Amino acid sequence: MNFRFITKGCGPVVEVLSPYYYEWKTCVSLVSNDYLNFTQHPKVKAAAIEGIKKYGAGAGASPLIGGHHEYHVQLEDSLSHFFGRPTGSCLVYTTGYTANSSTLLALMKSDDCAIVDMAVHASVYEGLMGTNTKRFPHNSLVHLERALADAQAKYLTRLVIIDGVYSQDGDFAKMDEIHALTKQYGAYLMVDDAHGIGVIGERGRGCIELFDLLDEVDIISGTLSKAFAHIGGFIVAKPEMVNYLRFQSRQQVFSSTSTPAAVGLLKAIDLIDEEPEWRKKLADNVAYYKQGLLDMKLDIGITASPIIPIKIGDAHKTEKVARLLFNAGVYANCIVYPGVSRKDARIRTSLMATHTREHLDKALNAFDYVNRKLKIAKDA
Template identity: 60%
Template sequence: MNLMLPGDAHPTWCVCLVSNDYLGFSQHPKVKAAVIKGTEMFGTGSGASPAIGGHFVYHHQLEKKIAEFYKRTDAILYTTGYTANSATLQCLLHKEDIAIIDMAVHASVYEGCLTTNRKKFMHNDLAALELALKNAQHSYRTKMVIIDGVYSQDGDLAPLDQIAELTHRYGAYLVVDDAHGIGVVGDNGRGVIEMHDAFDQVDIITGTFSKALGNIGGYVIASPEIINYLKFQSKQHLFSTTATPAILGILKAIELVDEEPEWRVKLWKNINYLKSGLINLGFNVGTTASAVIPVKVGDIGKTLEAGRLLLKAGIYTNPIMFPAVAVKDARIRMNVMATHTTAHLDKVLEAFSDVDGQLHISNKYR
């Protein structure tokens, strides 16, 4: 995917590595056609919050479709993926409860836990998780372990099977945000939950439509009782105008995950090509196992300079630094898409090689 950036004199065409549109579905003709059809049928807006007339047939269809995607029956929609986390957790957890969270979860989870007790554990550290569960076992009304499926900065995966076993052993609920896993990870694109066949082991599934499904909005999938409670008690859902008819594109995108698996095959071909190329050049890509590939630099100054040089070479990436990651863990973060070509990725690798020659940021110089 090429992206043209405006400049003072001449626009620059860049290889885009900052988009979460992993399968390229925001540009898929069938998805676009579904969006156009929805707009022609229903207009450009929904006009009201769900409780006073803003819940239309297309909202109901999408709730059922995303729930069935994860072998469930009930879901609730939010206008953003961020809100799906923050609003749901604020609604379910209060001063008598505790959230036990992996320290690497998304900012929306941290916001959702502002009204409750909170205990962080080191990223993917099962011993630390068990200790937190033991300490909380008899002290709180509701105990909730909250993790990501795919983590957005390192691109690594949660050991979901082990976390689920620990969580339920100590009487807690398990919440999994698999925003970066849906459509990407798993034999059929059902994310980390599918990898571990944990459909019946996760109590609450959250995610977004703004990544592999190419639209916008968020969802929560849970038991009928929890979903019904959220629909009438979650203020951000109850008092927000519902999503526009353009979400009919999401219905088609969900279907395409199964109907056209070749996009996921192409994505993984690109992931493996870029990842192996970077490793062969001596770069540290950590433990990524997804479409998120970091090149870990460490030094903030060098990371910023690498981002500048890459952009100058026509490679649009994200330099990531504190507070998004630890002070000494700055990196260049990239998102791979199915729509990247081999020529795009070769250009990326060539640019990284040139930058390394100038800044000495690979393992060859350590």
């Protein structure tokens, strides 16, 4: 396995080391979820350093037994208010993965039923191991309604779970219609907006803001590892539910929580309001890059976000594409089964606010070169 690693942190250009091939290369990076590139923002870095100076290097214990610090409280307050909810509406986890898995494990019991879009993240499926689960084809309202109708009389609690932005195709949930159906059948709605929060919406509150559902969604789940540029996850819900999860969620009881470097997150959250220009730059980059790919007739599917797949289909061909891109100084991942279905292999690219036109032109030129060599365009 050719397991590459980056030597100097996240950025629009990275140095990639590939021990298997004894290679070292400077590449335009199309692999990061650090959409606003806040991992390198001087104010975020300074705040993280201040956090470590003030509180030390680690949290020392799991939240319930002494690892819940002042900065965690500030983080939870800040995120509650970020979503326009009262103090006490947020619970922070160590990862976005556990925000989903640990929350769902604690909430969903044997007389409940989760109704999930098939394309939700693996962490959701892990959290549903103790309950009944119905999966509906991606964004299919007909199938969702059928599942809701079928589950209504059989289960105590029905929870519909969707993503805001889907992580492989970059498309949005049909959230307004899904929300309406959920209410019609007396179910609850959970939205994992890991890729939307900080990036999508006029104020960067994510897809939920875009669909004007900030006050409506029962459980918002998010990560602190993408637009917020650190590590961690959270859920935002009614304070009663948050309080229940604080004591019942296994990760809160049995696993240590984020380190004081998380103080950097407080700054990153503020910057979403203080420096909206990063979102604008990202949106401009997305428009420019997408147009360049479409001009080459590459198949980018139905993306509406900074996640832009270039669909190839065959897994071996996709690996060749990634290899040629790398040779041309562009680092992009190939996504094959089981990340996506067997015939839907693709190069998954994601953009950052700090990509310049030169970086994007380099990437587009590399795709043009690969297209001429391997014929990856739709009508080729």
